[in-house]
Amino acid sequence: MSDPRRRRQIKTPTGPRKKDASNPSSFKMNKPAMGRAEVPKPQPKPDPSQQKQRSDRKGQGGRGRQDGRNNRRGGRSQGRREQQRRPRPEPLKGVDWARILEHDSKSGVATAMTETSLVFCRFKVKGSTTLTLNQRVYIGTDTKQRDVVGDILGMAHLDKMSNMARLGVPTLIQLFVEEHAQHFVDNFYNKAGPLSLKQHSYELLPDVGPKKARNMVKAREQVGVFASMAELNALAKIKGGELLAQRFVEEIEDKTLEPRLIDLLLPVKA
Secondary structure, X not given: OOOOOOOOOOOOOOOOOOOXXXXXXXXXXXXXXXXOOOOOOOOOOXXXXXXXXXXHHHHHHHHHHHHHHHHHHHHHHHHHHHHHOOOOOHHHOOOOEEEEEEEEOOOXXXXXXXXXXXXXXXXXXXXOOOOOOOOEEEOOOOOXXXXXXXXXXXXXXXXXXXXXXXXXXXXXXXHHHHHOHHHHHHHHHOOOOEOOOOOEHHHHOOOOOHHHHHHHHHHHHXXXXXXXXXXXXXXXXXXXXXXXXXXXXXXXXXXXXXXXHHHHHOOOOO
């Protein structure tokens, strides 16, 4: 056992040691600056004529590069315009003539009905020409004949037309039928026969039932064939052009309606 009276040795931390002082004999001073600082020599002034020549060469090069960029941009923009040209819609291929249904003079856009299948299209009107209802215009591919028709914008749908245009469709079709009355008399009213044992082709017309259809058949038997639309109207006591136009309108509004007289009677044979 250790003696409690024994004195313990406790080590206490000591502070940092002082650095050794530098030896005064080893201290050296920096060499002082001697003489004057070097003065830059003046540069000769540039010749104004040489500067002008350089700027002219740069301007020509810049214009050349800019012209090249403009040509490339012009070529790209022309290519985009050619790509943006709308292809001719499929229903208008082989179609040359149409009838004006509506012309909006503010926008310069007209809606027309083709003579081949009674479909509607929209096109730009050239200049300030005012087009009237039922006016016949050339919409074919020969640009020399298209004196009033510009770019074809596409097809027009009956349900998306203005109220004025929709109301004008029956009138336009009736005018077209009456203008080619002999074609429709010869190819429909003089040739129409029974569809079945209970239905005659005349019953496809609006408001024509079995009784009226029999009267029309009897009127035709009296003369053999109708010589004109006027004779048909007088003998059968109907309005042949108006009834046929109404049937065409029904087929335009309802694509599922069968049989389709539009497909059977059009295009008009001159």
